[in-house]
Each structure stands twice: as structure tokens, then as C-alpha cells.
Amino acid sequence: MSDEAIRAEGLAKSFKKTAALRGIDLTVGAGTVLAMLGRNGAGKTTAVRILTTLIRPDAGSATVAGIDVLRYPQRVRARIGVTGQGPTVDELLTGRQNLAIIGRMFHLPPRLAERRAGQMLEQFGLADAAGRLVRTYSGGMRRRLDLAASMIAAPPVLFLDEPTTGLDPVSRSQIWQAIREMVSEAGTSVLLTSQYLEEAETLADQVTVISDGVVAASGTPGELRESVGQAAIRVVLRGGEPAAAARLAGLLGPQARLDGRVATVPAPDGLGSLGAAIAAIQPMSAQIEDVSLQRPSLEEAFTILTSATQPGQSRPELTLAGA
Amino acid sequence: MTATMLSPSMAGAELAALPEPASLAQGFCQALRDIQTMTVRYVLRAARQPDLIIGSVLMPVIFVVLFGYVFGSAIHVPGGHYRTYLLSGLFAQTTLFSASSVAVAVATDMSEGVIDRFRTMPIARSAVLLGRTIATLITGLPSLGVMIGCALLVGWRPDAGLASAVAGFAMLALFGFSMSWIGALLGMIARSPQSADALSMLPAFLLGFVSNVFVPIGGLPAWLRVFAEWNPLSAVVAAARQMFGTPQAATGGSWPLQHPVPVTIGMGVLLLALLIPVTVRRYSRPVA
Numbered sequence: 001m002s003d004e005a006i007r008a009e010g011l012a013k014s015f016k017k018t019a020a021l022r023g024i025d026l027t028v029g030a031g032t033v034l035a036m037l038g039r040n041g042a043g044k045t046t047a048v049r050i051l052t053t054l055i056r057p058d059a060g061s062a063t064v065a066g067i068d069v070l071r072y073p074q075r076v077r078a079r080i081g082v083t084g085q086g087p088t089v090d091e092l093l094t095g096r097q098n099l100a101i102i103g104r105m106f107h108l109p110p111r112l113a114e115r116r117a118g119q120m121l122e123q124f125g126l127a128d129a130a131g132r133l134v135r136t137y138s139g140g141m142r143r144r145l146d147l148a149a150s151m152i153a154a155p156p157v158l159f160l161d162e163p164t165t166g167l168d169p170v171s172r173s174q175i176w177q178a179i180r181e182m183v184s185e186a187g188t189s190v191l192l193t194s195q196y197l198e199e200a201e202t203l204a205d206q207v208t209v210i211s212d213g214v215v216a217a218s219g220t221p222g223e224l225r226e227s228v229g230q231a232a233i234r235v236v237l238r239g240g241e242p243a244a245a246a247r248l249a250g251l252l253g254p255q256a257r258l259d260g261r262v263a264t265v266p267a268p269d270g271l272g273s274l275g276a277a278i279a280a281i282q283p284m285s286a287q288i289e290d291v292s293l294q295r296p297s298l299e300e301a302f303t304i305l306t307s308a309t310q311p312g313q314s315r316p317e318l319t320l321a322g323a
Numbered sequence: 324m325t326a327t328m329l330s331p332s333m334a335g336a337e338l339a340a341l342p343e344p345a346s347l348a349q350g351f352c353q354a355l356r357d358i359q360t361m362t363v364r365y366v367l368r369a370a371r372q373p374d375l376i377i378g379s380v381l382m383p384v385i386f387v388v389l390f391g392y393v394f395g396s397a398i399h400v401p402g403g404h405y406r407t408y409l410l411s412g413l414f415a416q417t418t419l420f421s422a423s424s425v426a427v428a429v430a431t432d433m434s435e436g437v438i439d440r441f442r443t444m445p446i447a448r449s450a451v452l453l454g455r456t457i458a459t460l461i462t463g464l465p466s467l468g469v470m471i472g473c474a475l476l477v478g479w480r481p482d483a484g485l486a487s488a489v490a491g492f493a494m495l496a497l498f499g500f501s502m503s504w505i506g507a508l509l510g511m512i513a514r515s516p517q518s519a520d521a522l523s524m525l526p527a528f529l530l531g532f533v534s535n536v537f538v539p540i541g542g543l544p545a546w547l548r549v550f551a552e553w554n555p556l557s558a559v560v561a562a563a564r565q566m567f568g569t570p571q572a573a574t575g576g577s578w579p580l581q582h583p584v585p586v587t588i589g590m591g592v593l594l595l596a597l598l599i600p601v602t603v604r605r606y607s608r609p610v611a
Binding site for chain 1: 353356357360361363364367368371372435436437439440441442443444445446450
């Protein structure tokens with residue numbers, strides 16, 4: 001027995017002549033959330049389909065909840081919940097019927113399936129719509145029902161393939177809340193794929209960036225940000241007079257870089273550097289419009305990491321100055 | 324695995340304590356429950372599509388009126404009343420149409436995301452297709468009832484007795500069930516609901532009309548007569564007429580037409596024995 005909810009080694013899969021995955025390793029610790037980021041076609045969905053027993057890899061091995069996915073797919077199926085990209089709820093049934101039937105298929109006894117259906121509807125804010133046909137649900141409601149269906153048997157491992165793609169911000173934060181509750185209350189382990197960096201930032205303990213079928217980077221969201229550059233202080237002048245800009249650069253020190261009325265200087269100590277810089281530019285405070293501490297965003301990290309392995313593209317310069 | 328990882332939310336120990344099937348027998352019972360759940364799902368869905376139900380109920384009524392009174396006014400069968408002759412044939416012919424309705428339904432299912440969900444769940448591999456075909460059988464009952472009502476109204480009678488008539492309907496149900504598995508296989512092969520419709524309607528029309536359903540085979544041109552005599556549906560129709568005590572008019576000389584009841588039952592059993600494993604295997608085959 002290990003503390004790993006998911007472990008994949010060297011997964012590779014080609015469709016006809018196109019290599020979707022070229023050997024990826026993944027680990028999801030028990031009770032943690034891993035976000036798999038990547039552009040369209042990077043191989044995220046293929047990895048999820050292999051781990052959820054839908055397709056077999058050409059090479060590599062994987063365990064989910066400690067069980068070999070290739071040898072015992074049916075045992076794995078009893079321990080996972082899956083929400084794919086497409087809707088899987090039945091429009092011709094009510095929300096409650098949908099969940100109760102999924103619960104029965106997870107082999108919950110009938111009364112427990114009914115009760116769990118009620119609980120999940122409550123938890124996902126669908127109690128009022130429980131008796132309505134899903135045909136009348138909004139996109140966000142269907143998505144929530146889909147998630148509720150994956151969670152009805154409280155599986156130890158949850159796979160969510162782009163759970164909030166195409167949703168409005170309110171529906172998105174409702175779904176995030178539900179995922180956080182599953183993790184904190186039930187200790188569920190989650191592998192989610194996403195194109196939204198904010199989603200990874202909000203939910204994930206670990207992030208793996210997939211690009212062109214290989215793992216381009218992995219670590220905590222903070223580690224990924226730091227891997228592509230350090231924080232910088234950005235000072236904006238009110239006017240664009242070259243003399244004032246030169247004076248500002250002088251005050252900020254030799255590392256300062258000028259670009260019109262914007263000066264940038266590295267901030268190795270974060271807020272400490274910011275305090276020092278503010279003190280240094282105090283004499284010019286009347287001419288200064290804005291001072292800010294800029295951290296590299298996960299978005300920049302993503303852009304850099306996913307373009308690094310694209311053939312024919314060179315790795316962009318890892319600096320934030322003037323960015 | 325850590326303790327926290329296994330402790331599920333809310334329903335607590337109840338969920339964690341759910342046993343896995345220990346023996347083959349338990350696994351079999353669980354498979355039966357999966358099939359039951361899936362059947363319930365499809366029947367519930369069908370109940371929400373009254374337009375489809377009305378369509379399937381109206382179809383036989385239209386057939387009775389169209390063929391019984393419009394064409395029937397010009398057709399005479401020796402040895403009996405045409406509408407009685409026709410009705411027994413129509414009961415048999417409707418079994419064919421379960422094939423195309425299942426084909427379209429299965430192709431539609433396969434094109435929807437829900438099948439991927441089912442494939443990631445611990446349900447018996449056969450449950451989706453068995454649930455679909457059994458539900459089709461069940462939801463066909465109302466239209467069968469309407470058709471029997473119509474038949475009685477226009478003068479059809481089960482002249483071989485009630486028991487024989489019930490046995491006759493059971494035989495047709497078995498054959499119809501085997502036809503719905505042909506539909507399930509076509510639905511798995513077809514790339515879209517539209518192509519499933521096209522694939523299944525052509526044979527259904529060919530078998531349904533070049534047969535003894537509407538007219539006695541004896542009057543057909545020789546080359547068509549051979550086809551009609553060996554058309555499996557002709558044997559089913561002859562079997563239905565035998566069980567319902569309807570005069571056969573001139574039966575063809577082919578071997579299936581001379582032993583229609585065992586041939587019909589044999590075909591049904593054989594088709595199911597072949598088609599269920601083949602189709603379920605196709606369903607459980609990992610995609611790509």
C-alpha cells in the first residue's frame with residue numbers, strides 16, 4: 001500500500017501515426033489535487049482516458065488507488081469517479097433520477113442510492129431542481145450534476161477533464177467549491193485537466209504541464225512561477241521627461257531598466273525589496289504615478305513552458321523586465 | 324493507502340463497507356442488477372418521449388387501415404378472410420422493426436458521452452445493450468396491445484385458442500428480441516444514428532414486403548418466389564398463422580415454411596446465442 005492515489009510511468013499512446021503521449025510520468029499523492037495543464041492536443045485527455053480504463057496505452061504502466069489499471073480495470077472502475085469533457089447526464093430524466101441510477105450502477109443499495117442522490121443535489125445547489133427534467137437545466141447546472149454523478153459513490157480518486165470549460169464565473173466558483181469540499185471532507189484525490197491557470201492556482205497542490213505528449217514541467221504552482229523568472233518592481237512616472245526617468249533609474253540602482261516612463265528593477269527579496277525601493281524613490285514621489293511588485297504569473301510560466309518544447313521555437317528570454 | 328483517503332464523505336462507513344463480489348454467483352447477481360438498473364433507465368427515458376410511443380402505436384393502426392381496407396379491397400386469399408390473413412402476418416412483421424429502432428437507439432447512445440461514463444463504471448459489460456434491448460421489448464408492449472385491439476375490431480380472431488395465441492406471441496417476442504440484437508450490432512457498427520437507420524431499414528423493407536405477409540407467395544413471379552420462400556420472415560409469418568389458427572392459403576414448398584414454428588424458435592435462439600456475445604464484445608472493446 002502506498003500513499004499514492006495515482007501513479008503512472010512512461011505512458012505512451014499513438015493514434016494512427018500521431019503520437020498523443022510520448023512517455024509521461026505522473027504521481028498524485030493521496031488526498032491531493034494534481035492539475036494537468038496543457039494546450040489543446042497536448043495529450044491531457046489521452047492520459048485521463050488511459051487512467052480511467054477507457055483506452056489502453058501502447059507502453060507504460062499505471063496504478064490508481066493502488067490497483068494496476070491494465071490488469072484489473074474493473075476493480076479500478078469501482079474506485080474512481082470520472083467527469084469527461086462531454087455532458088453525460090440524461091436529458092430525459094430528472095436530476096434526482098440521474099443520480100439515483102448512477103448510484104445504483106455503483107452498486108449502492110437502492111435506499112442508499114436515493115439518499116446519496118438527495119445529499120449530492122443538496123451539496124451541488126441543485127435541490128430545488130431535483131425533480132425537474134435535466135432538459136430544462138442550464139449549462140452550469142448540467143455540469144454540476146455531472147460532477148455530482150461522479151462523486152455519488154464517494155470514490156477515493158476523482159478524474160475531472162476540464163471540469164469548468166465554457167462555464168460562467170459563478171458556476172465555475174461553485175464547482176471549485178464542490179471540489180475543495182470533496183478533498184477536505186472526504187480526502188478524495190483529484191486529477192484534473194484544465195486550460196485555466198487560475199483553476200490550477202486555486203485548486204491544485206501540484207501542477208504538471210504537458211506539452212506535445214511529454215511532461216514539460218511539474219511542481220507546485222509557486223515553484224512553476226519561480227522557475228520562469230523572479231519578481232520585479234515596476235515604477236511608472238507621471239510624465240515622460242527623459243531627465244526625470246534618468247533620475248529615477250539612478251535612485252533605483254544600477255540594475256534598473258528603463259522603457260519610456262516605466263522603470264523596472266529585480267526584487268529578489270519580494271516585499272523587502274519593494275520597501276527599499278519605495279524608500280529610495282521617496283525624493284521623486286510627486287512625479288510617480290504607480291509602484292507595484294510584479295510576480296511572474298502562472299500564465300507566463302505556462303506560455304514559456306509549453307512553447308519551449310514546440311519544435312521550431314526557441315525558448316523566450318526568461319525575464320520580466322519590460323514584459 | 325492512507326486512512327483518510329478511504330474515508331468517504333457523509334454516508335460514511337456505509338459506503339466504505341460495500342462488499343465486492345466474492346464469488347462468481349455474486350458477480351452474476353450483480354450483473355443481473357446492473358441489467359435491471361439499465362432497463363429501468365431506458366424505460367424511464369422512453370416514457371418521457373410520448374411522441375415516439377404515439378408513433379409506434381399509430382404505425383400498426385395505419386398498417387391495418389392501409390393494407391386491410393385500401394389494398395385489401397382488391398386482394399382475395401383463398402380459404403379465409405383477407406384481413407385475418409393480413410393481421411397474423413403484420414404481428415410477425417412488426418418484429419422486424421424492433422431491429423431498426425434498436426439500431427438507431429444504440430448508435431445514438433454510442434455517439435453520446437454517457438457511454439464513456441458507463442465504461443468507466445464497475446457495471447457488467449453486457450448491461451447497457453441488454454438494458455436497451457429488454458427496454459425496447461417492454462416499451463413495445465403498449466403498441467402490441469393497441470394492435471391486438473385493432474385486430475379484434477376488424478375481425479381477427481385467435482382461432483387456435485387462447486393458449487396457442489399466447490404461445491404465438493411469446494414466440495414472436497423471442498424472435499423480435501433476436502431482431503433487436505441484429506439492430507444492436509448494426510447500431511454498434513454504424514457511425515451515426517442516420518447511417519444506422521439507413522443500414523437497418525433496407526433489409527427490414529426487403530424482408531418485410533417480399534414475403535407472405537401481405538399476399539400468398541404462390542402468386543409471385545418465380546424468381547421472387549424463391550426469395551420469399553426462403554425469406555426467414557416468411558417462416559415467422561407462417562408460424563404466427565399456425566399459432567393463431569389463421570388459414571395459410573398456399574404455403575410455399577420450402578423446408579422452413581413446412582416447419583415454421585421450430586424454425587422460428589430455432590432462429591431466435593441461434594441468433595441470440597451468436598449476436599449477444601459478438602455485440603457485447605464489440606461494446607467492451609477499448610476504443611482506438
